Amino acid sequence: MDAVAGLSSDLTIILIAHRLSTVANCDRIYRLVDGRIADQGSYEQVVGPERWRGAD
Incomplete structure (x- = not known):
């Protein structure tokens, strides 16, 4: 995640994650x-x- 945070704020990034944090x-x-x-x-x-209630 540090690598993504260091990118320009002018970019659109599609991030797929399983952890909410x-x-x-x-x-x-x-x-x-x-x-x-x-x-x-x-x-x-x-x-x-x-x-998130009942999401699973």
Whole structure:
């Protein structure tokens, strides 16, 4: 993640992660469920505890 953080802020980066902490500093997050977009927004919007109930 340090390598990504050192890149220019003018770039669009597509980052795929399994750990939520990896995407904490991302501007926009898309959460996929069964291959479809289930949520999108900031880390706080997408990862809030009420959003993850029953995600599995």
